Amino acid sequence: MARISDRAIGRLTRYRVLLTEHLPPEKRSVYSHELASMMGLTPSQVRRDLMHIGYYGIPRHGYEVEELVKHIGEILGSGADHRIALVGVGNLGRALAAFLEGRRSSLRIVAAFDSDPLKVNRLVNGVRCYPMEDVDRVIAGDRIRLAILCVPGGVAQLVADRLIHAGIKGILNFAPVPLRVPVGVCLEDMDVTSSLEKVAYFATQGALGEQEGQP
Numbered sequence: 001m002a003r004i005s006d007r008a009i010g011r012l013t014r015y016r017v018l019l020t021e022h023l024p025p026e027k028r029s030v031y032s033h034e035l036a037s038m039m040g041l042t043p044s045q046v047r048r049d050l051m052h053i054g055y056y057g058i059p060r061h062g063y064e065v066e067e068l069v070k071h072i073g074e075i076l077g078s079g080a081d082h083r084i085a086l087v088g089v090g091n092l093g094r095a096l097a098a099f100l101e102g103r104r105s106s107l108r109i110v111a112a113f114d115s116d117p118l119k120v121n122r123l124v125n126g127v128r129c130y131p132m133e134d135v136d137r138v139i140a141g142d143r144i145r146l147a148i149l150c151v152p153g154g155v156a157q158l159v160a161d162r163l164i165h166a167g168i169k170g171i172l173n174f175a176p177v178p179l180r181v182p183v184g185v186c187l188e189d190m191d192v193t194s195s196l197e198k199v200a201y202f203a204t205q206g207a208l209g210e211q212e213g214q215p
Contacts, residue, residue: 012049050068082145085109156173
């Protein structure tokens with residue numbers, strides 16, 4: 001199988017969420033145009049994505065939901081045990097821990113870290129919070145390869161460098177700054193403020209357009 005692009009991987013994860021969490025449980029099959037409508041895509045894009053991962057529907061019956069979910073899971077490596085470190089247990093970090101708890105059995109936060117002594121040695125959604133000086137020991141001992149970064153922008157790069165040195169291979173970054181990572185480390189920046197500003201801009205422009213078009 002050829003390498004799957006970042007955008008296609010993103011769409012596959014969204015397909016699986018729709019199939020597992022938003023379809024009626026009695027629905028056994030789904031058509032490409034149904035998935036396309038729910039995701040704001042074209043049916044041909046859905047078919048291309050699924051053909052690219054080697055899954056084909058039946059013209060009169062569409063795609064079998066259970067088998068499609070299983071196949072996407074195999075592609076995304078859902079059977080693997082992805083052990084995650086949460087770095088920064090402020091409001092956002094705790095909210096993410098609560099959101100992820102029990103959502104995907106293969107994605108587990110197994111350790112948390114913070115520099116605040118009042119948060120250390122406490123449990124965050126059942127996960128122990130360690131001091132930052134324990135990063136190397138805990139990540140190596142618990143075989144953690146993924147991290148969620150929820151720290152202030154001023155220290156984000158230093159913390160990321162330390163995580164990578166300890167063995168982290170993938171970072172989901174919620175810090176409000178772009179990070180630099182070496183080749184071989186996967187980085188996903190989640191800039192909530194920029195995304196909200198983008199939504200606000202287009203929402204405002206749409207509202208202004210409606211007002212200007214009124215007689």
